[in-house]
Amino acid sequence: MSETESQRSSDFSISGPTLNSGWGRAPKSLGKTLQIKGAGTREKEVELLEFITTNGSSNKIAPRGLGRSYGDSSTLSSGLLTDPGGWKDTFDFDPSNGTLRVSSGYSLDDIMRKLVPRGYFVPVTPGTRYVSIGGAVAADIHGKNHHVDGSFGTHTKELRLVSPTGVHVLYPSDPEFKATVGGMGLTGFVSEAVIDLIPISTSKVKVTTRVTQSIDDTILELEENDTKYRYSVAWIDCMAKGKSLGRSVITWGEHLELSELTGAGDPLSFDPRFVASVPDIAPSWLLNRLSVRAFNELWYRKGKLAKEVSIESIESFFHPLDMVGSWNRLYGQKGFLQYQFVVPFGAEDTLKEAVRLLSNVKVPSFLAVLKRFGKGSGNYIAFPSPGWTLALDIPTHRFGLADLLDRLDALIVASGGRVYLAKDSRVSKHLIPMMYPEIDSFREVANRLDPEGIFTTDMSKRLALRDEDL
Amino acid sequence: MIDANSMPQSVAVFGGGSEIAGEIVKLLVEKRCEHVVLCGPNFQSMEHIRSQIQSTSSAQVDLVHFDLSQIDDIEKVVNNVFSEHGPIDCSIVAGGVLGDQSSDESSPAQVARVATINYVGPAATLTAVRNKYLDQGYGQIIVLSSVAGERVRRSNYIYGSSKAALDGFALSLGESLLEKGIYTLVVRPGFVSTKMTEGLKKAPLSQSPAQVAKDVLRAIEEQKELIWTPVAMRHVMMVYRHLPRKIARRVPF
Numbered sequence: 001m002s003e004t005e006s007q008r009s010s011d012f013s014i015s016g017p018t019l020n021s022g023w024g025r026a027p028k029s030l031g032k033t034l035q036i037k038g039a040g041t042r043e044k045e046v047e048l049l050e051f052i053t054t055n056g057s058s059n060k061i062a063p064r065g066l067g068r069s070y071g072d073s074s075t076l077s078s079g080l081l082t083d084p085g086g087w088k089d090t091f092d093f094d095p096s097n098g099t100l101r102v103s104s105g106y107s108l109d110d111i112m113r114k115l116v117p118r119g120y121f122v123p124v125t126p127g128t129r130y131v132s133i134g135g136a137v138a139a140d141i142h143g144k145n146h147h148v149d150g151s152f153g154t155h156t157k158e159l160r161l162v163s164p165t166g167v168h169v170l171y172p173s174d175p176e177f178k179a180t181v182g183g184m185g186l187t188g189f190v191s192e193a194v195i196d197l198i199p200i201s202t203s204k205v206k207v208t209t210r211v212t213q214s215i216d217d218t219i220l221e222l223e224e225n226d227t228k229y230r231y232s233v234a235w236i237d238c239m240a241k242g243k244s245l246g247r248s249v250i251t252w253g254e255h256l257e258l259s260e261l262t263g264a265g266d267p268l269s270f271d272p273r274f275v276a277s278v279p280d281i282a283p284s285w286l287l288n289r290l291s292v293r294a295f296n297e298l299w300y301r302k303g304k305l306a307k308e309v310s311i312e313s314i315e316s317f318f319h320p321l322d323m324v325g326s327w328n329r330l331y332g333q334k335g336f337l338q339y340q341f342v343v344p345f346g347a348e349d350t351l352k353e354a355v356r357l358l359s360n361v362k363v364p365s366f367l368a369v370l371k372r373f374g375k376g377s378g379n380y381i382a383f384p385s386p387g388w389t390l391a392l393d394i395p396t397h398r399f400g401l402a403d404l405l406d407r408l409d410a411l412i413v414a415s416g417g418r419v420y421l422a423k424d425s426r427v428s429k430h431l432i433p434m435m436y437p438e439i440d441s442f443r444e445v446a447n448r449l450d451p452e453g454i455f456t457t458d459m460s461k462r463l464a465l466r467d468e469d470l
Numbered sequence: 471m472i473d474a475n476s477m478p479q480s481v482a483v484f485g486g487g488s489e490i491a492g493e494i495v496k497l498l499v500e501k502r503c504e505h506v507v508l509c510g511p512n513f514q515s516m517e518h519i520r521s522q523i524q525s526t527s528s529a530q531v532d533l534v535h536f537d538l539s540q541i542d543d544i545e546k547v548v549n550n551v552f553s554e555h556g557p558i559d560c561s562i563v564a565g566g567v568l569g570d571q572s573s574d575e576s577s578p579a580q581v582a583r584v585a586t587i588n589y590v591g592p593a594a595t596l597t598a599v600r601n602k603y604l605d606q607g608y609g610q611i612i613v614l615s616s617v618a619g620e621r622v623r624r625s626n627y628i629y630g631s632s633k634a635a636l637d638g639f640a641l642s643l644g645e646s647l648l649e650k651g652i653y654t655l656v657v658r659p660g661f662v663s664t665k666m667t668e669g670l671k672k673a674p675l676s677q678s679p680a681q682v683a684k685d686v687l688r689a690i691e692e693q694k695e696l697i698w699t700p701v702a703m704r705h706v707m708m709v710y711r712h713l714p715r716k717i718a719r720r721v722p723f
């Protein structure tokens with residue numbers, strides 16, 4: 001096992017093991033990679049099903065896309081991880097109705113590079129373009145437009161799913177669809193999706209910036225003005241204390257109309273590049289309370305100096321961190337986690353208490369992102385639900401962090417909230433049924449699609465997301 | 471599974487009667503740990519630890535017969551622990567004997583016994599655990615070493631040298647497992663008041679098993695690879711390690 005071994009046939013190959021983790025680089029586990037061969041998506045679906053039927057009992061499988069979920073939801077110790085690079089065959093854009101049929105291995109970056117120049121944008125994008133379609137479905141991802149447009153699943157019209165019971169075509173009203181969207185890859189392998197795109201006339205965003213002095217101020221601003229804009233997010237300085245606690249830079253955005261565009265050049269140009277890449281030698285102490293405090297201060301002052309309305313590119317408004325390659329290495333070998341929760345509207349006191357507790361913690365934390373969610377998708381264990389969501393990155397392996405986050409979990413559960421599975425790497429499994437009350441419906445459907453629990457992940461084992469004995 | 475704060479959900483103790491390991495387990499079950507496997511030769515002391523653990527938690531505690539001196543059985547028992555009670559997220563290697571330095575000095579059999587229980591058995595156990603971890607793809611290891619092994623002293627060289635061997639083995643095993651994502655912590659306690667040290671004169675900076683356990687939990691959360699407990703012992707040993715032999719032999723403990 002210690003040596004790299006390879007298993008090959010004409011239809012598949014297995015390589016590794018390699019040490020794998022999510023974007024937060026903690027925890028880590030050894031797993032192999034499964035590549036399925038075939039002339040196109042349909043042929044690969046059949047080959048994957050054949051592989052599962054023949055080898056499934058001794059080979060558990062974790063669907064893995066680009067590894068942008070933070071914790072252990074795309075790793076599987078002593079199991080097989082799928083390879084997103086092998087699932088890039090279908091890319092059929094239908095301009096008559098603005099829909100795209102696409103293989104699950106394509107990323108939002110791929111889609112934007114192909115279709116922004118033709119005047120179409122993805123319906124939902126998170127803070128990075130480097131997520132696969134499979135991952136976007138599995139986490140039912142959300143973006144800055146959730147309060148208006150909902151989550152990724154809302155714009156997904158059809159899914160093709162390879163589970164041990166067959167190749168299934170799923171539509172939004174199907175229970176199997178509701179279990180698969182937001183289902184963290186545990187119902188089977190999504191091979192293809194049909195999604196709605198939105199038309200745009202320029203590749204620019206009209207951005208409105210407002211700086212707030214306190215958490216109350218921030219909450220008020222978002223409540224009053226969110227509905228006026230398609231995109232909305234507040235960046236909270238979690239290292240500010242006292243009267244400045246919760247001070248924020250709020251940015252609202254709209255796709256710029258062609259009529260508003262000044263200056264020459266292609267209105268739909270889109271070609272984002274890396275400006276830098278972080279080498280894998282950053283020590284864990286690089287991000288300390290001083291350096292992060294200075295960064296946050298700069299960000300806040302930049303917000304204060306910003307013009308109230310400005311024009312930005314898609315990449316600088318939606319994906320500022322994508323400009324720095326492998327920025328997760330900044331946190332050093334010990335890694336980091338992202339804590340993201342949602343609490344219902346009305347639980348603003350819980351939100352404020354959470355911001356206060358996180359500001360007091362003796363760890364450096366960059367800006368936290370605060371946003372109001374619109375209505376939920378109805379998918380069984382999808383994360384977004386109406387309320388306030390807060391997300392922030394924290395270096396792991398700091399004394400006291402485990403207890404602090406447990407305390408926050410308790411507050412959040414008590415007010416009817418939940419943490420986001422795609423970010424989690426540490427929640428207690430006993431809280432999952434309270435956070436996700438429809439988990440039994442999810443389990444029932446997942447068990448129907450995959451009775452032997454062949455599709456599993458390290459997260460699923462840690463949190464018993466399928467049945468305990470699977 | 472092990473979470474991002476290094477907290478395990480299951481733990482096996484090799485040397486299951488160890489009071490220090492018992493205290494560590496009591497803290498782990500307050501976090502994410504739900505399943506404990508105590509492996510040792512003495513069911514009475516393991517039963518005692520089991521009842522202590524279960525008085526404060528609902529963790530399942532299994533007892534397995536395991537003897538560090540029966541080196542031919544070690545691999546079989548470890549494999550059995552993983553297959554019957556696994557997955558095991560965290561393995562604590564805690565077994566050991568102090569021996570009686572003054573009477574053992576002239577007994578080849580006793581010297582061999584101390585070296586076997588403190589080094590040969592644990593090294594074999596660690597190797598068996600390593601193999602199982604590479605199979606299951608993850609895991610963590612905690613080894614209870616001793617400051618006695620850092621610089622072996624005239625007054626307890628039989629015990630000290632066995633711990634020195636274990637310490638070196640465990641540190642380097644940890645190095646070899648780093649790139650596999652398997653985390654190893656070596657703990658060097660000073661004098662700990664336990665059954666093993668009952669009747670001995672307490673050395674400076676002595677502490678209770680519960681105090682050691684608290685330091686160990688913190689080290690796991692911070693993912694340290696080597697700790698001294700109490701922390702001050704690190705500095706004491708730093709000085710002691712560098713004393714010339716002529717002076718060192720006059721240090722009274």
